[in-house]
Amino acid sequence: MKNCRIGVYICMCGTNIAKIVDVESVSKFVSELPNVTLVRTYKYMCSNPGQEMIVQDIKENQLNRIVVAACSPNMHERTFRGALRSAGLNQYLFEMANIREQCSWVHDDTKEATEKAMAMILAAIRKVELHEPLESMSVDMSPNVLVIGGGIAGMTAALELADAGHSVHLVEKNAQLGGNIARVDLTAPYLYSARDLLTERLTRIRDNKHIKVYYGSKVINLSGYIGNFTAAIQKQNGKTGTNHDPVEIHIGNVIVCTGYKEFDASRITHYGYGKLPNVITSFELEKMIRAGRIETKEGKVPQYVAIIHCVGSRSQEFHTYCSRVCCMTALKYAHEIKSANPKCYISDVYIDMHAFGKGHEDFYLRSSEAKTLFLMYEKNDRPVIHRAGPKDDCEMLIEVNEKLSGELIEIPADLVVLMVGMEARPDSAEVAHLVNISQDKDGWFIESHPKLEPVATTTDGIFIAGTCVAPKDIPDTVAQARAAAARIMAKISKGKIEVDAVYSEVNEDICSGCRFCNKLCPYSAIEFNEKEGHSHIISALCKACGVCVAACPSAAIKGRHFTDAQVLSEIDGLTQTIQYVEP
C-alpha cells in the first residue's frame, strides 16, 4: 500500500499487559515493519495524555493510519476513534489489537504471549493498511410513537411522550385502559388505592390531544426501520366477526408494554383449585375485596384464611423465576382481611419472604405485629389441601412440612388464597414476531443489555417496558415506561438518526435475486425489490453481522469495513511465524 504512514501505540495497561507481554520487544519488532512510521509504548493509552499523544503525533508526523494495541474494542474503540476525529483523521482509519483480554490475561508464558501480541499487532497493521475512510449517514426520525398495551406502563409512557408534545398512538386490546392494575384494590406496601393511581392517568389521557387511543384494537403489521416505521392497526370485533379496515400510521419508535398473564392455578393439582370451592386465586380475592365482602362460597365469614405463596413461581415444574410482587401482595391481603375481620386468623404459607423493595421490610414487620402466622415450606415440597372432617372447626386442612420447626403440620383454613405468579402472555410470541424482538425461555422479551440497556431491544426503535420484560412491581414498571419514553425523546430531539457507517451493501449489478440473504438476516434489514429483481439492504437496520456476506452465492454483498481483502490481509498477518528471543 502506497503512502501508508501508520502509528502503532502499545498500551501496558498498568501492569495488566506488561507483566506478561514483553512490551519493549514488541515495540522493537513493530518498528521494523514496513509502513510503520512510529511506535510508542505507554502505561495507559486510554488516559487523556495517552489520547493527546495520538492527536499530536497524527498532526506532527502526518500519520494516516492508527493501530492501538490495548484492551478489547468493546472497551475503548470509541475513545480512540474520538482521538482520530479530533486530529482531523477519518475515524475508520483505525484498528485495535486486543492484547489484554485475548492475550495477557489468558496466558502465563511470556514467550508465547509476546509472540501472540506481535502477531495480533501485525494482523491489525495488515488490516488497517486496507482501511478506507467511511462516512456515517443519517436518516429522518419521525416524532410519532406507537405504544402497544394500555396498562400502567403503556399509559405512563404515552403520557410522558404526549406531555412533551409528541403524537402518541396507544393501542389497547381490550375495550378499556388499565390492564392488570384495574383488577387490584390497594397496592403494597403503602396501601395506595390502585383506582386512584389509574383514574388520574385515565383523565389525563382523555384530555390529552396528542394521544390517540385505539380501543379493542391490535397492531397487525409493522414494517420499516427506526425513525420510519409503518404500522397497521385493526379494530377487533370478536362478536360479529366483521373485520374493520386497518388504519395505517407512520411512527419513528415503538414501545411494547403488553404486560403479563396470571398463572393458571388449576395446573397444580395439590391445591384442588377448581375442585374445592373455597380455594381461590389472588385475583378472585381482589374481586371480593373490591366488592367489600370477604366470604366463602357458602356466604360465611371465614375464621381461618390461609395464603399460599409461589403458586406457579420458583418451581422446576412450572416457572423457575420469582414473580416479585406476590410476597408483598400476600402481606397486603393479610392486612386487608384482618382489617375487615379482626377475629380472623391468617396463615401465610411461604417459601422465602422476598421483601426487597422500599418500604417492604417495614410492611413485613407490621404483618408480623398483626400476628399473621408465617409458615415456611421447602421449594419442592408443596402443601396439600384436604377437605376437613365433620368434627373440625374449619372447612379445609392444609398439610405441609413446616421448615422452621421441622414438623409435619395441618393448617386450618376456611378460605385458601393462591398467590398466582406472573407468566408471559400466550400471544407474546406473536408480538415478538411482529416487532422483531426475541424472547427468553420463559417467553419474556429480551432487553439489549440486562443491566445497561434495560428498555432497549436488539431492534433499533423498538423499546420494551413493564411486565412483558419480566415480573416487576408498579414502581419498577413506571420507571421503565418513563425510561423508554426518555430514550425515545432523546432520539426525537435530534431530528435525525445517525447510522453507523459499518454496514453491508449489495452490488445490484451482480445480485441474482436468489433471496437467500432475505431469510437469513436476523435483523430483517434486507428487502427485495420485485421490480428490479434484486435485494437491497436497509443500512439503518443493518448491524454488520456479515451473515449475508458469507451466504451470498454470487459474492454480491460487501461488508463495509470488513471487506474480503481486509479480512484476508488480517489473517495473513496473524499467521506469520514470529520468533521471540528473550533480550
Added chain:
Amino acid sequence: MSIRVNPRFINDLVLFGAEDVQLCYHCGDCSTVCPHADEVYKFPRKSMRQLQMGLERKIETTLEPWLCYYCGQCSEQCPREAAPGETMMSLRRWLISRYDFTGIAKQFFKSGMTEIITIIGFALLTAVFLFYYGYSMGNIHIYDGKGAFLSSPFIHKFDLTLGSLLLIFLAINAFRMWYFTMIKGTKVPVPWWLYVKELYLLPWHFFTQKRYSECESKRNPKIFMPWIIHLGLMLGYVIMLILVMVFIERLQSGPAIQWQVHIFGYLATIGLVTGTIYIIRNRLNKTYEQYKKSHSTDWVFIVLLFFIVLTGIAQHIFHRTGLYELANITYIVHLMCVVPWLLRMPFSKWAHLVYRPLAMYFAAIRRDAITRREISLKSNSVSIK
C-alpha cells in the same frame, strides 16, 4: 401423623407475658448467643416457633423453658425485638399453669386482679380466724408461754397443716410434670437406673443453681449479681421455711435469744432482705433484660415476700423488746401475708423451686437416654462396602 397448628394459642400466651413472639422471623441469633442451648435442647428459637404455631401438645412436653435462667442475652441480641428471653419466661408461666391440675394457676396468670382479691380474701380469713382463736384461748398481752395469744404449739400445728396442704398440691403437680415430660415427651426408652444415676443432680442444682452462673460463660463483662442474689434469696427462703416448719417453738420462745436457732434466722433474713430489695429496685428501674418486663404475678411474688420479711423482723423486735401486744398484732399481720403466700405457692412462679431442679434432673435423664439410643443404633448399623 401431622400436628394441628393453633393460631389462637399466641393470643392466649399474651396473658402469660409473651407479647412480642410474633415478631420473630427465625434468624436463630438467640440460640447462637445462648450459653445453654445445645444439640439436644435447642432454644429459644425452637420454643419461639412452637409457640407461634400453637403446638400446645409439644410445648407441654418440653423441658427447654426450665433450662433457661433468663440472663437476657438473647433479647439483647434479637434483631426483631421479639424478646425471646421473656418468651421463655412466659412459657414457664404457661407450663406452671399446665402442670397445675386445679386451673387456679391459669386464673392467677391471666388476671392479676383475681389473684390480688384471692390473696386479700385469704388474708382476711386468716386474720378473723387468728383473732378469734387468740381472744378465745389467750391474752393479747401475753406473747409466749402460758396464756399466750398465739401459743407456739398451736402455730406449729397450724404451719404443719399448711405445709402438708402445700406438699400435696406440689407432689401432684410434680407428678404431672414427670408424666408430661418423661412419659409423653421422651420418645426414646428410659431405663429405671438412669433415674438413680442422675439423682445427685436434684440437690446439686437445688442448692447451687450452678446453671444460673453458667449463663455468664459467654458474656463479657460477666454479670454475676442476679445469680448471687437469687441464690441468697432462695437459701434464705428455704432456711426460713425449715425453721418455721421444724423449730417454730424454739424460735418463738423468748425473750432470750436462742443462738443455735436464731443465727440461722438472721442469716436467712439477710438473704431475704437484700434479695427482695435488690429485685424490687431492679424491677422498678428496669435495669437488666430480665427485669424489664414484670408480669402481675412477679410483683405479687416479690412485694408479698417483702411484706413477710418486714413484718417478721418487726414482730421479732417487738417480742424481744417486750412490746407483746404489738408483737402479737404484727404476728397476725405477718401470718396474713404468710398464709396466702404459702397457699399460693403451687399455683405461682414460686413453684419453680421444685420444677427447675426436677427439669435439670429429667433433662439429664432424657439426654442420657437419647445418647444410649444413638450408640445402640450405631452399633447395629450395617456397614456397606
